[in-house]
Amino acid sequence: DQQVKQNSPSLSVQEGRISILNCDYTNSMFDYFLWYKKYPAEGPTFLISISSIKDKNEDGRFTVFLNKSAKHLSLHIVPSQPGDSAVYFCAAMTTDSWGKLQFGAGTQVVVTP
Amino acid sequence: GAVVSQHPSRVICKSGTSVKIECRSLDFQATTMFWYRQFPKQSLMLMATSNEGSKATYEQGVEKDKFLINHASLTLSTLTVTSAHPEDSSFYICSASGGLRRALSYNEQFFGPGTRLTVL
Numbered sequence: 001d002q003q004v005k006q007n008s009p010s011l012s013v014q015e016g017r018i019s020i021l022n023c024d025y026t027n028s029m030f031d032y033f034l035w036y037k038k039y040p041a042e043g044p045t046f047l048i049s050i051s052s053i054k055d056k057n058e059d060g061r062f063t064v065f066l067n068k069s070a071k072h073l074s075l076h077i078v079p080s081q082p083g084d085s086a087v088y089f090c091a092a093m094t095t096d097s098w099g100k101l102q103f104g105a106g107t108q109v110v111v112t113p
Numbered sequence: 114g115a116v117v118s119q120h121p122s123r124v125i126c127k128s129g130t131s132v133k134i135e136c137r138s139l140d141f142q143a144t145t146m147f148w149y150r151q152f153p154k155q156s157l158m159l160m161a162t163s164n165e166g167s168k169a170t171y172e173q174g175v176e177k178d179k180f181l182i183n184h185a186s187l188t189l190s191t192l193t194v195t196s197a198h199p200e201d202s203s204f205y206i207c208s209a210s211g212g213l214r215r216a217l218s219y220n221e222q223f224f225g226p227g228t229r230l231t232v233l
Contacts, residue, residue: 041122041226041227043226044206046222099145100162101222103149103158
């Protein structure tokens with residue numbers, strides 16, 4: 001049972017424009033959400049996170065928005081750069097689970113010149 | 114961030130053999146390590162949680178007798194796939210978190226580069 005879903009397997013965006021990645025979840029007990037970036041043959045690296053008590057968190061070019069009522073979060077990357085081309089995973093957890101993450105299937109982002 | 118290594122990065126074995134994958138935290142002490150597997154174009158699926166000095170906790174549907182996990186020290190956890198079969202072919206990734214900082218920040222989970230297992 002997939003509790004975290006990323007319904008867009010791929011996204012192509014022009015350099016300098018905004019990338020918007022979406023993620024939906026079904027488990028209302030999740031209270032912490034994370035985005036990871038993964039290059040081929042490497043492990044995921046942490047990008048940004050958000051607690052369920054917030055609806056927005058910003059870190060440089062990356063902003064995560066959380067809509068708890070819709071069980072939806074999104075990652076905005078602006079401006080997009082060629083180095084952003086990677087697979088992006090959305091992950092969710094409950095804070096009493098000591099780090100157990102539920103991952104989405106990932107979205108492949110390609111930033112074109 | 115902290116560095117987590119995995120060895121080997123790639124392994125090909127015959128059906129019926131056992132394969133051991135090592136996960137090491139190189140510059141911090143990892144009281145907890147997680148093992149994931151990823152099938153092509155699918156998400157990372159948590160297999161088990163490993164705490165140093167105690168038995169691993171396996172997720173539902175994961176055979177503990179097939180996937181043996183040992184977390185003997187604060188810097189090393191091993192996953193042994195016993196009697197491997199072609200359906201065990203997958204990408205196995207470990208992550209590690211440090212105990213003292215775990216409760217402070219949930220981004221303190223660092224991933225290894227993964228091990229590609231192919232069972233012929």
